[in-house]
Amino acid sequence: MPAKGYVEIDIERCKGCDLCVLSCPTDCLALNISDTNSYGLYYAYLKEEDDCIACMNCSVICPDAAITVYKKEDQPKQRS
Numbered sequence: 801m802p803a804k805g806y807v808e809i810d811i812e813r814c815k816g817c818d819l820c821v822l823s824c825p826t827d828c829l830a831l832n833i834s835d836t837n838s839y840g841l842y843y844a845y846l847k848e849e850d851d852c853i854a855c856m857n858c859s860v861i862c863p864d865a866a867i868t869v870y871k872k873e874d875q876p877k878q879r880s
């Protein structure tokens with residue numbers, strides 16, 4: 801079973817080029833076309849959090865280094 805992952809996208813660095821969306825094997829990224837960053841550009845977001853497998857395709861292909869990928873176990877534990 802592939803690892804579960806999570807991505808953080810720095811929307812101010814994102815120019816909405818769509819490369820990460822096209823590179824994602826599980827189709828869990830999308831462009832947010834209902835909002836823009838401060839430069840007036842659409843930005844990518846993780847639309848299906850449960851489907852990310854931490855493959856890193858998106859972060860490798862992003863020309864603006866806007867994406868950081870985490871494996872689920874890398875995330876800070878929630879306090880209960």
Ligand code: SF4
Nearest residue numbers: 824852853855856858
């Ligand atoms: S790490 Fe892989 S599965 Fe996760 S959003 Fe990026 S391309 Fe998709």
Ligand code: SF4
Nearest residue numbers: 814815817818820862
């Ligand atoms: S590849 Fe990078 S710049 Fe292009 S849409 Fe994805 S996050 Fe934004």
